[in-house]
Amino acid sequence: MTGRGLLEGQVALVTGAGGGIGRGIALRFAQEGAAVVLHCRTAVKAAGEVASRIRESGGRALVVRGDLAEEDVCRRVVRDAADWGDGRLTALVNNAGVQPTRELAGMTVAQWRAVVDTNLSSVFACTQAAAEVMRRQEGGGSVTHIASIEATHPAPLHAHYCAAKAAVVMHARSAALEYGPLGIRVNTVSPGLIHREGLDEEWPEGVRRWERAAPTGRLGRPEDVGDGCVFLASGLASWVTGHDLVVDGGVSARPTW
Template sequence: MRDSALPDLTGRTALVTGASGLIGGGIAWRFARAGADVVVHYHRAERPALDLVERITEGGGGAIAVQADLTREAECARLVETAAVWRGGLDALVNNAGVQPVQPLEGMTADDWRALYEANTTSAFGCTQAVVPVLAERGGGTVTHIASIEGSAPAPGHAHYSAAKAALIMFARSAALEYGPLGIRVNSVSPGLIDRPGLADDWPEGVRRWTGAAPLKRLGSPEDIGNACVFLASDAAAWITGTDLVVDGGIGARPTW
């Protein structure tokens, strides 16, 4: 199961929220390939979560699927407790769960705004607060928020999403400041455009623009984001906290004038 190209996380346990989705599944898979036991969180999409667990276990890794509604603080606490009990502790949390609706700012309601923040930002807050005592008991650990390049460069129709991702980046920095003395490192990862089945057909112009502008001339993959998360959870990143790791194929280096 273990990929020797990745940092060795054998003996560690990671919780990945929203792991039934495309990016979350890629993150969980790369943790498993790094040797970690993985708790695969899902909200409604049980089948993909179970399929991922089966894929990991068939490859010789350790994984379980756990359901929770992370818009509820008590559910965040239950998820973390269940994950910690499974292997006797946790070493890494990746707050990946979230939604990405497209909605013009004109006509957006406060309820729309709150619903997105609950799913994308408050969920990360709840899981982080729940996991800190667990990590501290083991002498430290890591928390990684999945933000977005839209946290600093918004797109039309994503006002609430961009604002929520910007909040996650700053939450990571704030938590790094306050939880560092406990040995807990907190960072964020900001993906660029991640490929999915059918994306080139659904949005051909956007894919052409991206691949034409990005220095590395391709879209990202879920595994690219997983690799970044594994690195931040590893000893190779032992002096990295409070930072935002941008994983965008270099698109941010492109001049806009």
């Protein structure tokens, strides 16, 4: 795969790599020279297709499966990735998440926890497990959480998701503080609306509103998020930690009055 070799020699784990943003991140990491472990929960076929594409282009890829709502699964996935990398894991991208819509007034605690456990608790557990590997290796490593602009710009029916993503941003800042002395950098990427197949038909008015609001005039692409993750995992960001990189085409810069 062609690239500038920004991640040459790295071993990266991308969670939720079976589709959409995760696919874009995994492909960009491979293009920049990283060996990539693609985690998925149910999208095994899709993750396998991405891994095959990476291998066919001369890269290295492995697919691992598991439900990251379970702490022991988070640790097992990280362990499997490091074992495949001959004991090394230099980059973790915590991308796995869910985004159901539900009115706050009728939400149950179980429904709240289902989102928080997948979007936030998995980030904590995977990061903790990865840090144990990274702290023992020369050069440390990097961790990037995929947050959202909804961490600071709430949307109706997304209260559980918005709260979890806001916590993800603060987790990264806290982890950056504590893991920094161990050579581990922790950041977040906060995407705006990212295009996926069928979105134009499912939510045409929302897509039109976004395109009008974005100074760049378009929706994001998975590779746009991947580019941000590549930067944060590369040597170009060696002095960047505790930072939230917003990738939203400029929507957050638009005044609300």
